[in-house]
Amino acid sequence: MPVVLPGEVIQTQHKTIKLGPGLQQISNPEEKTAMTVTRAGTLEQNAKGNQFWVEGNSRRYVPAAQEPVIGIVSARQGEGWRVDIGYAHQASLDGLAFEGASRRNRPNLKVNSLVYARVSLAHKDMEPELECFDAQTRKAEGFGELKGGFLVRCSLKMSRNLLNPNYFLLPLLGSRFPLDTALGTNGRVWISAKEVKQIIVAARCIEAADPDGGGMDQNAIKKFISTLDL
Amino acid sequence: MRPPSPSIPEKDFFFSALDQALRLDGRDFLEARPHSLSFGAELGHVECSLGKTRVLAQVDAKMVRPEPQRPFEGLISIHCELSPMASTEYEPGRQSDEEIALARMLDKIFRRSDTIDREALCILAGERVWHLRIAIHALADAGGLLDCASLACAAALRHFRRPDVEVVGANEVIVHPPALRAPVPLALHHTPYCITFACYRAAPEPSAAAAKGAGAGTVAGQTETAPRVLLDPAGLEHRLAQGMLHLALTPQRELAVVHKAGGLPLAPGVLMGAVQVAARRARELEAWLDVRVREDWVRKKVEVR
DSSP states (O other): OOEEOTTOEEEESOSSOEEOTTEEEEOOTTOOEEEEEOSOEEEEEOTTSOEEEEEOOOSSOOOOTTOEEEEEEEEEETTEEEEEOSSSSOEEEOTTOSTTOOSSSOOOOOTTOEEEEEEEEOOTTSOOEEESSOTTTOOOTTOEEEOSSEEEEOOHHHHHHHHSTTOSHHHHHHHHSOEEEEEETTTEEEEEESSHHHHHHHHHHHHHHOTTTTOOOHHHHHHHHHHSOO | OOOOOOOHHHHHHHHHHHHTTOOTTSOOTTOOOOEEEEEOSSTTEEEEEETTEEEEEEEEEEEEOOOTTOTTOOEEEEEEEEOTTTOTTOOSSSOOHHHHHHHHHHIIIIITTTOBOSGGGEEETTTEEEEEEEEEEEEEOSSOHHHHHHHHHHHHHHHOEEOOEEEETTTEEEEOOTTTSOOEEOOBSOOOEEEEEEEEOOOSSHHHHHHHHTSTTSOTTOOTTSOEEEESOOHHHHHTOSEEEEEEEOTTOOEEEEEOOSSSOOOHHHHHHHHHHHHHHHHHHHHHHHHHHHHHHHHHTOOOO
16 A cells, blocks of 8 residues: 555546545546545555545544544533543533433533543534434443543554454453453543453553554564563 | 643552552562663764653754853753653643753753863863753653653763864864864763652552562662652653652762652651662663763774774
8 A cells, every 4th residue: 555645646536435534635627536645644445446544653633523532521611521532622522412411410520530432523623522422323332431440542553453353452351351441543542450450461462562662463462461460 | 731630540540550569561669661772873962762751862062252250161051842742741832831840950960960071161261162052852751751851961961072172372273073083072070860759648558558569669768658659650650649759860879959849748768768779770870871872982983093
């Protein structure tokens, strides 16, 4: 896959294409489908060649709609909260964007508590908005406040890797001890396990496997775990 | 924007781990993160890393007229820069409090402790002296920035060599290019190393935690009710510290700076224990730095004999 830099223009034969993160459509009068790159990385496409995205690693999160993120509540604001998601701006989370929330029965989040939420609005000129439920079904589907456990910070690439069901790390950790995780695409991973030691092991493995940190592969991680006190 | 404070689960987990005498990165209480140095093409250009914290230090010298009240002394200035590159917590533009604190500490450690012989920087009394400019750039901040910056600064001062100069007659100065005459190292009186400790209140139930931590991993003089002291705090440890202690000292156990601005009170015994630990670490760093700087000097082949 070719390495692309911001500003490069890419043209395709396909008439209808879908653009993922790091690409933006540009209008041109010659009726050609063209897009410009907004992020450095490798250009990836699906087998059919009608979906494109830029894969890369970074540490600063830029929200995109529908992505799960972990935020830290930084302040109360009217009916909702201001949440830090690692972006340049704070996101807003409405008090009614929870399962079963109504005007009378609203969840009570304290400042500095953790929430697992989905980005419902991401626009480059507007403040991002979060929601803790599925807007169609109004069910929580795992979103909401995260209590206990520990928050691990990693690179954005690592957090995307962890979301991939074929990635080795979480099944490997799960075979050693039971653990709960909440994966945010904003480089934050919440882990909960019974013992403090187990959480520390999980956090150190994520750090060691992070392409931005240790960059270990499956065998190296296996060896690494066996050296740890569990 | 103010940096977001650690979330409630992070804070709770950190203290429950501390109660079990565990650190988040698996280190012992008195174990520092691994450090490394890499040297640039120029003399005096050093990049130092301490764990994930990275600092670039660069020393350069130029000739200036000395201050009229001190005609025999060279000038030294230390500049720090904390840009958003280091961490998302720093903003561009206005100097932040952290930046000022870092610059002042480095000034105390290297300038006010008389590390550099200023009179050796004099070329022609009242006319020409060397002005040493030390630039510190934080490349990544994962806690312990001051320790890393001071180590980078010490390494840069050791690594740097100024061009050889010759005074001919009354006021003619000849600067010899490095190809003709080997550049001269700086005259350093001593090299201070800054070592940071984070202090936390004693465990609520001292029995379990203290029994575990009472082995080799604690500062001497630390009893069950004494505060817990961690060497080289990183990230969360730094943010959640209830008191910080910065010690700058030479391998010969001469204290240059003791900086304990508020926070948890420390008993004299604990403080002395921390000084002992710091002295040991300063000796290790000195030996390591010596070897690394000499290696690079040999590799560069500036001097041909």
